[in-house]
Amino acid sequence: MDMRAVADALVAGKGVSTWDLRETGPDDLLELREIRRTGNQALRNAALTLLFGLGGPDALGEHDLALVRRLIRSRLAVEVPVAMRYCEFWYAIRTGDQAAVLDAFGLSDPEPVTMSLGAEIWRQHHDGFGHQQCARVYVSPALDGWTFVFGRASDDLHPADVTEESTWSIEPREHYQAMLANEKVRRDVDRERCVALSRRFGEAHNYYRSHGDSMTSWCVAEKGELIRFYANAAPEESVGELAAENGYLLPHEDTPLPEGWADDIPHTDDPLDWQREFVRRHRRLKAELDLPDHCDADTIAEALSVHPGKVGPRTRVEGHGVIALTRCGRRYGHPRTLLRGLTYTPAPERSSLLDEDRT
Structure with missing residues (x-):
């Protein structure tokens, strides 16, 4: 693949996606590193973005990785909390012990990120293919005493009782029943994970609100006990009730x-x-x-913890966020994530779209 042409396209502001880069290989990384050494400032910035996009931090090389980490550290020192947009599924855990949260989810290789960079990386997790969608998780800093986890552990994403879609019958009714059975397995897994987290941390919630349809759910557990579970896809599985729901209709009503x-x-x-x-x-x-009105996961999250979409300058922040690898990430590598804002420009020769730092 002609990586100089791809870098030129980035500099020109043309559309480049991770899907466009799916056929790249080791030789393309070598070409990008050569551009980092010999290109002008704009091309070097583009090459840095593409290197991270193809292989994550490991692809940057020792020098570039040190530069990026230094840039992130400088941004963390003056970071103002920003809202997490498009957060469809997340855990809220009442703790500031990030290391323990990483351990609970089986995560490793944490890389510090600003909240805006963590959000940008997480927004792209659906853009990948295969295990790239389940390779990496964003864990927030402690926000008013709550740590958010955007994503699931590998074991939760690939439970033994889930059947592969390729094995499903083509008969519509049987196909639909198999899909419903898988959804039930995943609900059970998420509920069990929430209870296990509460046993370790005292209180844990998970929330889901689809941006593509009306699907929503929430789970609240305390000290190893399930306090409330609700999913409008299966209201018959509901457990308990919450004072925060008073005055609202449930989504299925x-x-x-x-x-x-x-x-x-x-x-x-x-x-x-x-x-x-x-x-x-x-x-x-x-x-x-x-x-x-009807309530949904957003309503309940705002009432019971901190809604990630409502985080702002008044939110109390402890520590910093990280991007960490799941078991799938350790096995298959960092997912491809094209971050145009991830640039380091010590002395820009001329302004360009990639010179603006948005990490």
Whole structure:
């Protein structure tokens, strides 16, 4: 692969993704290291970004890794807490003992990161292929006494009772049943992990809220006991209840609107007309009848711990975040993560898109 052309594309602001780099190999790392030695400042920055993208910290080489670590340390010294966006699944553990959290999840090789860099790396975990999606976990600093873990341990992601999709029947009903069975196994695993964490740390939660549909769940455990479990995909599995849910409808519950309230909404040539009127009428009736809102994982997390999306300058921070490898990461290597903001520029020759540090 012509890595100089890829580096030129990055400098020019053209789209390059980890999928574009999936066919690269050891010779491409050698070419990028040559660019790091001989290219102009912008190309050297691009090569650094690509080296990290292809092989993580190990691909940078001793000199570049020291530079990046020095840059991160300087940013950590003045870091202001930033909100974690797009956090679909996370654990909240009431502890500041990050080393113990890493041990509990079987994580290793922690690399310090700023909160913004950790969030950027974690956002890309879905972009990989194969085990790249389960190779690395972001563990936050302690935030108002809570440590967040974004991701799961390898054993949780690959439990023995989960069946491979390639073995499923092509008959639609059997295919669907196999999918539901796998989802139940994963719910059980996440619930057991939460209880085990609470046995070690006193209190542990996990939360899930899909950004693609309405799926949501939460689990709360204290001192080795399951206090509450709820998933709208399987409300029949619910355990316990929380005061934080009072005044809300659970996600699977219907809003008690009058029968036939939307029957007379006219259909026009533009289907959006019907949808707009549906939403307007739904909101108006809810207000008129003083009907409750639905809660979700975000609602409960904000009430019981610290919501990662609400972290800000007033949040108390202890320590720093890390990116760490799971068992899959140790076996298959760092996932490919293209971080355009990961640059170190001692004396830029000229400004470029890659000169701006956003770590």
